[in-house]
Every structure is written in structure tokens, then in C-alpha cells.
Amino acid sequence: MFTLYIGNQNYSSWSLRPWILLKHFAIPFSTVKVSLTGQGVSARHQGYSASGLVPCLHDGPLQVWDSLAIAEYLAERHPEMWPEQVELRARARSISAEMHSGFTALRSQLPMNIRLRLNGAPADAALTRDLERIFTLWREAQAMAESGPYLFGPFSIADAMFAPVVWRLHSYQVAIPEDLKPYMKTMLRHPAMQEWEQAALAETERLGNDDELIARFGGMRG
Numbered sequence: 001m002f003t004l005y006i007g008n009q010n011y012s013s014w015s016l017r018p019w020i021l022l023k024h025f026a027i028p029f030s031t032v033k034v035s036l037t038g039q040g041v042s043a044r045h046q047g048y049s050a051s052g053l054v055p056c057l058h059d060g061p062l063q064v065w066d067s068l069a070i071a072e073y074l075a076e077r078h079p080e081m082w083p084e085q086v087e088l089r090a091r092a093r094s095i096s097a098e099m100h101s102g103f104t105a106l107r108s109q110l111p112m113n114i115r116l117r118l119n120g121a122p123a124d125a126a127l128t129r130d131l132e133r134i135f136t137l138w139r140e141a142q143a144m145a146e147s148g149p150y151l152f153g154p155f156s157i158a159d160a161m162f163a164p165v166v167w168r169l170h171s172y173q174v175a176i177p178e179d180l181k182p183y184m185k186t187m188l189r190h191p192a193m194q195e196w197e198q199a200a201l202a203e204t205e206r207l208g209n210d211d212e213l214i215a216r217f218g219g220m221r222g
């Protein structure tokens with residue numbers, strides 16, 4: 001059976017991706033939750049993750065780290081994790097890779113913090129660009145797939161890659177274009193998203209940025 005090492009569920013956006021994927025596809029796994037340092041690569045994690053970061057999947061003696069690599073490893077045995085049609089699969093891979101390697105304004109300005117409900121995001125030019133780009137990617141995916149409720153019809157790795165973005169948009173109450181509200185709703189109602197949220201809300205450990213975010217954006221603990 002797989003073991004997935006993840007960070008604090010309130011904060012660990014990268015950990016959510018393989019976790020929701022395993023849950024959605026009903027793949028048996030056990031979870032080991034570790035405390036994040038909030039400092040990036042850490043010796044604390046090197047005992048179970050060669051990169052010093054989580055998430056890390058253990059399959060017997062094999063370690064697979066990095067959320068996208070884990071998703072690809074799982075998809076080798078579960079090809080249905082990517083869209084069936086080759087063009088959709090290529091687009092799903094493109095937007096997953098773009099999400100994985102970009103969106104620095106979104107990542108730095110709106111860190112995932114599930115327990116907070118903040119009063120909107122004052123968007124500078126870089127954040128506005130990231131948000132517009134995400135909305136365009138979602139819109140184009142759904143137009144290509146010609147069906148919902150997820151980005152490419154059925155739930156895929158692309159949805160797992162954007163799941164943390166859904167929490168960021170929700171927590172900071174970012175204005176969502178009308179045509180993308182159904183996708184947001186579908187994701188927020190996903191049973192695994194709700195299970196993750198409940199686990200995040202039950203956590204007592206604080207990494208220290210909650211008060212700073214409340215002071216910056218206004219709002220409260222959800």
C-alpha cells in the first residue's frame with residue numbers, strides 16, 4: 001500500500017494535489033502528516049523525502065517526491081487520471097505544468113490558509129495577470145472538453161493541480177467570473193476537498209502567518 005507524507009493540511013498546498021488524486025480514484029493509501037517548518041527545504045523532512053520537501057509518496061522502498069511526479073507515477077497505473085482524448089490530454093498536461101512552474105504572484109501573495117476568510121485580494125498587476133491567466137486556462141479547458149463538471153469533463157490530474165488554487169480563491173474571496181462559478185462550486189463540494197477542509201480546520205498548529213494575513217486583508221478565522 002502507498003504511504004503519502006503530507007504537511008499541515010491548512011497550509012500545504014502541494015500536499016493536497018496527490019492526496020485528492022488518491023482519494024478521488026479510491027486508491028488505498030495511508031497518510032503521514034508532518035509539521036512544516038515554513039522555511040522550504042528542510043533536514044526535518046529528509047528522513048522520508050529525499051528532496052527535503054513534502055509531499056512524498058512511498059511505494060514500498062521507492063520514494064516519489066514532487067506533486068507532479070507523484071501524479072505521473074500514479075497515472076502509469078491509472079491512465080484514466082488524464083483525459084482519454086490525446087488533444088485533451090496534451091492540454092491537461094500543459095496547464096498542469098504551467099500551474100506547477102508558474103503563478104508566483106498568486107503563490108506569494110495569497111498563500112493557502114484554509115481556516116481564514118479574508119476580505120478580498122487587493123490585486124496588483126502581477127496578481128491580476130495570474131488570476132486572468134488561470135481563468136483563461138479553466139475556460140479554455142472546459143470549452144475544449146465540451147462537458148463538465150471538471151476542467152476536462154471527468155476529474156483529472158489537472159483538477160488536482162488546481163485544487164489548492166480553488167482554496168486560495170475561496171479563502172481570499174476573489175471575485176470569480178460568472179461562467180466559472182459552477183466549476184468552483186463543484187470543486188468545493190468534492191467530498192475529498194471537504195474532508196481536507198475538515199482536517200485543516202481541526203489542526204491547532206499555527207505557522208505564524210494567520211494574524212499577518214488578517215491584518216493585511218481584513219477578515220477572520222473561518
Ligand SMILES: N[C@@H](CCC(=O)N[C@@H](CS)C(=O)NCC(=O)O)C(=O)O
Nearest residue numbers: 012036037038039040053054066067
Ligand atoms: N514542487 C514541489 C514543492 C513542494 C514544497 O514546496 N513543499 C512544501 C510544503 S507545501 C514543503 O515541504 N516545505 C517544507 C517546510 O515548510 O517545512 C512539489 O510539487 O511537491
